[in-house]
Amino acid sequence: MSVSLGELAVRFGCELRGDPDVRVDRVATLAHADSRSLAFIANPRYRQQLATTAAAAVVLDAASAGDCATAALVCQNPHATYARIAAVLYPPPAGPPGVHSSAIIAPGARIDPGAHVGPLCVIGEGAVIGPRVFVGPQCLLEDGATLAEDVRLTARVTVCRGVQIGARTIVQPGAVIGGDGFGFAQERDRWIKVPQTGTVRVGPDVEIGANTTIDRGAIEDTVIEEGVKLDNLIMIAHNVRVGAHSALAAAVGVSGSTSIGRRCMIGGQVGIGGHLTIGDDVVITGCTMVSHSIPRPGVYSGGIPLEEAHVWRRLVARFKRIDSLAIRLKALERHTSRGTDQEEDDE
Amino acid sequence: MSVSLGELAVRFGCELRGDPDVRVDRVATLAHADSRSLAFIANPRYRQQLATTAAAAVVLDAASAGDCATAALVCQNPHATYARIAAVLYPPPAGPPGVHSSAIIAPGARIDPGAHVGPLCVIGEGAVIGPRVFVGPQCLLEDGATLAEDVRLTARVTVCRGVQIGARTIVQPGAVIGGDGFGFAQERDRWIKVPQTGTVRVGPDVEIGANTTIDRGAIEDTVIEEGVKLDNLIMIAHNVRVGAHSALAAAVGVSGSTSIGRRCMIGGQVGIGGHLTIGDDVVITGCTMVSHSIPRPGVYSGGIPLEEAHVWRRLVARFKRIDSLAIRLKALERHTSRGTDQEEDDE
Amino acid sequence: MSVSLGELAVRFGCELRGDPDVRVDRVATLAHADSRSLAFIANPRYRQQLATTAAAAVVLDAASAGDCATAALVCQNPHATYARIAAVLYPPPAGPPGVHSSAIIAPGARIDPGAHVGPLCVIGEGAVIGPRVFVGPQCLLEDGATLAEDVRLTARVTVCRGVQIGARTIVQPGAVIGGDGFGFAQERDRWIKVPQTGTVRVGPDVEIGANTTIDRGAIEDTVIEEGVKLDNLIMIAHNVRVGAHSALAAAVGVSGSTSIGRRCMIGGQVGIGGHLTIGDDVVITGCTMVSHSIPRPGVYSGGIPLEEAHVWRRLVARFKRIDSLAIRLKALERHTSRGTDQEEDDE
DSSP: OOEEHHHHHHHHTOEEESOTTOEEOEEOOTTTOOTTEEEEOOSGGGGGGGGTOOOSEEEEOHHHHTTOSSEEEEOSOHHHHHHHHHHHHSOOOOOOSEEOTTOEEOTTOEEOTTOEEOTTOEEOTTOEEOTTOEEOTTOEEOTTOEEOTTOEEOSSOEEOTTOEEOTTOEEOTTOEEEEOOOOEEEETTEEEEOOOOOOEEEOTTOEEOTTOEEEOOSSSOEEEOTTOEEOTTOEEOTTOEEOTTOEEOTTOEEOTTOEEOTTOEEOTTOEEOTTOEEOTTEEEOTTOEEOSOBOSOEEEEOOOBOEEHHHHHHHHHHHHTHHHHHHHHHHHHHHHHHTOOOOOOOO | OOEEHHHHHHHHTOEEESOTTOEEOEEOOTTTOOTTEEEEOOSGGGGGGGGTOOOSEEEEOHHHHTTOSSEEEEOSOHHHHHHHHHHHHSOOOOOOSEEOTTOEEOTTOEEOTTOEEOTTOEEOTTOEEOTTOEEOTTOEEOTTOEEOTTOEEOSSOEEOTTOEEOTTOEEOTTOEEEEOOOOEEEETTEEEEOOOOOOEEEOTTOEEOTTOEEEOOSSSOEEEOTTOEEOTTOEEOTTOEEOTTOEEOTTOEEOTTOEEOTTOEEOTTOEEOTTOEEOTTEEEOTTOEEOSOBOSOEEEEOOOBOEEHHHHHHHHHHHHTHHHHHHHHHHHHHHHHHTOOOOOOOO | OOEEHHHHHHHHTOEEESOTTOEEOEEOOTTTOOTTEEEEOOSGGGGGGGGTOOOSEEEEOHHHHTTOSSEEEEOSOHHHHHHHHHHHHSOOOOOOSEEOTTOEEOTTOEEOTTOEEOTTOEEOTTOEEOTTOEEOTTOEEOTTOEEOTTOEEOSSOEEOTTOEEOTTOEEOTTOEEEEOOOOEEEETTEEEEOOOOOOEEEOTTOEEOTTOEEEOOSSSOEEEOTTOEEOTTOEEOTTOEEOTTOEEOTTOEEOTTOEEOTTOEEOTTOEEOTTOEEOTTEEEOTTOEEOSOBOSOEEEEOOOBOEEHHHHHHHHHHHHTHHHHHHHHHHHHHHHHHTOOOOOOOO
C-alpha cells in the first residue's frame, strides 16, 4: 500500500508543506524513518529530531511545523491523524468472505455472507455473525452469541453463550467473554455454586485485550459500554458496568457489581472492590487499591514508590510503629504544655 | 423449564406461603422480576423491595417473610436455596453423549460412553474421561490426563499430561492446568531449566476460573483440595497446596511450595510468597502482600485505600521521611525530660 | 528411561561416591525417594534428611557429601546438575516429525521436515518452522511468524503475525505473543486506535509462561532477549525490552516502552511503569510498584507485609494523619527550643 502526501492531506484535512506527489508506504519513528516512511510527533521532547529525520513527511501540529526539515502534514491532533493514516497503510488482516471448511458451524447459526469465519472455529446454535465480521482462527462462539457488523475477533477468542458484542469491537487473542461469574452461596463450610444466568453486553467500538476475562452476570448482565478500551489480563467480574470511553490498563481487577463511570482512566494493576460506584472522569494511577466509591472526578492514587530494600525495611519498621509515634507525640505535647514531669506513654 | 412453587417447596424443604400451583420459569432481581420470575433476598439492605416486587415468589428467611408482598419460599439459607433452585431452572448446557467427529482422540484414550467430547478437542494417549463428563469445544487433554465423573470443562481448557481432576469439578475457558512450574537452576549468569516432573491433582467439587493457571509440581504434585473455588486469572505455582473449601478471588498469586489451609478466603490481587504456611480459616482482604506464614485464624490486611493524588503524594513524601520523624521525636523526648538545649537530630 | 550412576558421573562431570552400576529411572525428594530414585540437595536446611534418605543416589556438593548415607554424585552446582540429569530421565514429550493431518497449513508456510506440528494447529502464510521444532496441539502461527530450531510451543500457543522466536525457546499453553499493543490517540472524549505496526522478537533460550501476554510494538518491536525467563500471567506491553537472562515472576506487569536490563530478577506482581529504564542486575521484590527508573544495581522493595486487620486499620488511620504528626512535631520542636507557649499546629 502506497499513498501520496497530497492524497493524505486531502483525506485527513491536513495542511501539506511539501511535494504532494511524494509517496509513503510505511510508518517509522523520527529516528529510524527513511524516504518512504511517514513519521509523527506528538510529544515535544522529540522535537529536536525534526531537524534531522530522514522521513518523507511528518505529521505534526502548527507549533512544530517550523522545526521540520522535511515535508509536513500539519493538523490539530497529530496522534489521531497519524492513527488514521497508519490504518490506511496497515489495513488489518482480512479474510475472504465465507466460512473456512474446517470450522464447525451449528445448523441454526446465522452468518452474514460477507463475514469471514476462519479455520477451526466453532460457532454454536443460534449464534449470529453480522456483515463484514472477521472471526479469526480457532475462535469459539457458544450458543446464541451475537457479533454486530464489523466486529473483529483476532484469533482464539471465546465468546460464551448469549454474549452480545457491538459493532466494530476488536478482541485480542485469548480473551474470554462470558465465563461464569464467581458466585457461591455459603452453607456451613461449603460453597454452593450459584448459576450465573445473566450474560455480557459489550458495546460498539470497544477493544478487549489478550487473555482478558469478562464474566457473565449473576442474574442481570455485565455491561461494557461503547468505546471502552480494556488492555490485557484484565478481570471484569459479574455485573460490573464500565462506562463509555473509559480506558483500563493491563491487569486491572474490577470486583462484582461495581460501576465505573464514563471517560475514566484506570492505571495498570489497580484493584477495585465490589459494589462500588466510580463516577465519570475519574483517573486512578497504577497499583492503587480502591476500597470505597469515588463520587467526584479527579486524580486518585494509592501506590508507594519503591526504595532500596534496606531503606524500605526501615520505613516499614517505622510504619509498623507509627501508633507508638503518635502516642508518644501526644504525650510530649501534653507534657510540654503542662510543664509536668509526666513520662511519655510508649504503648 | 418451568416448575411450580409447591414442587420447589417440597424439593428444597421450604415453607411455602402462597399458591403451590403458581409456576416460575426464570430468576430475576427483586426490582426487575415479573409474574414468571423467582427472586431471592439474602442481604437485608434490599428488604424494602419486598413490598413492591412483582416476582411470582421470593426465597427468603423467616425474618424477612413478613415484609413480602408476594408468595414466599421460607428457608434458613435463602442464598443456598436460591442457588439450588436456579440450577434446576438453568441446567448447564449439556452435550449429547459421545465424541464429536472433529475431535482428535488418541487410540489409547478411555472415554466413558456417557461422556460428551465436543468439537475440535484433542484427547491424548492414556487420557481417561469418566461418566457424564462434559468436555466442551476445543479442549485439550494431554497424555494421561484424568477426569473423574461429572467433571465439566466448559470450553478451551488445557489439561496437561497426567493431571487428575476430581468429580464434579468445573473449569472455565482458558484455564491451564499443569503447565510447567517456574523452576530454573542458576549457573553463573544463566538459568538452566529444571524439568517439572510432578503433576497437578485437583479434588472434587472444585471450580477453576477463566484463564487461571495452575502449574505442575517440580518433583511432587501441586494439590487443590476438594471444594476449592478459584476465580479468574489466578496463579497457583508449583507445589502449592490449597486446602479444602478455600476460596480465592481473582488475580491472586500464590508462589511455589506455599500451603494454604482449609476454609480460607483470599481477596482479589493478594500476593502470597513462597514456602509459607497459611493456616485454616484465614481471611485475607484484597491487595494484601503476604510475606510470612500465618499460623492463626483471623482476618488479615495489607492494602492502603487511595486518596486524591495531591493528598496521596503528601502522605507518601511524609512516609518516606518517617525515619526522621521518629528520630526527631526521640531527640525531643530526651531533650524535654533532661531539660537541656540539645538540638534535634535530623538524620 | 534408566541410567547408571557411572554414566551420569561421566556425562555430567561428577565425582561418584558409590556403585557405578546402580541405576536410577526417576527423581524424588530426599524424603520420598526409593532405591530407583535420584534426589538432590541444594538447600542446607534439608541436610539432616541425607542420613535417612532411601534414594539410590543424591546429587550434592562436597560440603554435604560427608552427611550422605547413600551413593553421592558430588559436583559444584547440585541444582544445575540435577536439572541436567532430570532432563535425561524426563525428556520432554516429543511428536513424530511431520504435520498432523488435522492441522491447517497455508500453502506458503515453510515447515522443516524434522519439525512436529500437532493436531488442529493453524499455520499461516509465510510462517517458518525450523528444524526439530515442536508445535503442540491447537497452536496458532499467524502469517509470517518464525520459529527457529528446537523451539517448543507446548500447546495452544498464539504467535501473531511476523513474530520471531529464537532457538530452543519454550512457550507454555495459553501464551499470546504479538497481540496488539494498547495504543490509542485521544480525540475529544474518544479513543482512536493506533495501528500497532511493530512485532515481537523473542531471543533464544527464553521461557514464556502460561497465559502470559507480550504485545507487539507500536512502530518498532517489542524485544525479549536471550535467556529471559517469564513466568505465568505476565504482561509485557508494547516496545518493552527485557534484557538477557532476566527472570520475571508471575503476574508482573511491564508498561509500554520500558527497558529492563540484563540479569534482573523481578518478584511476583511487581508493576513497572512506562518509559522507564531499569539497569542491569536489579532485583525487585514482590508486589513492588516501580514508578521511576532504577539506574543502579541493587535490591529494591515496595511492599508492606500484612497485619491482623484491626491492627492494620489502626496503622492506616495513623498513616492518613501522618501529615498532622509531622506538623505537630515541628511545632513542638519550635516551642521547646524557643521556650514559648505557642500551641501546636494541628493542621
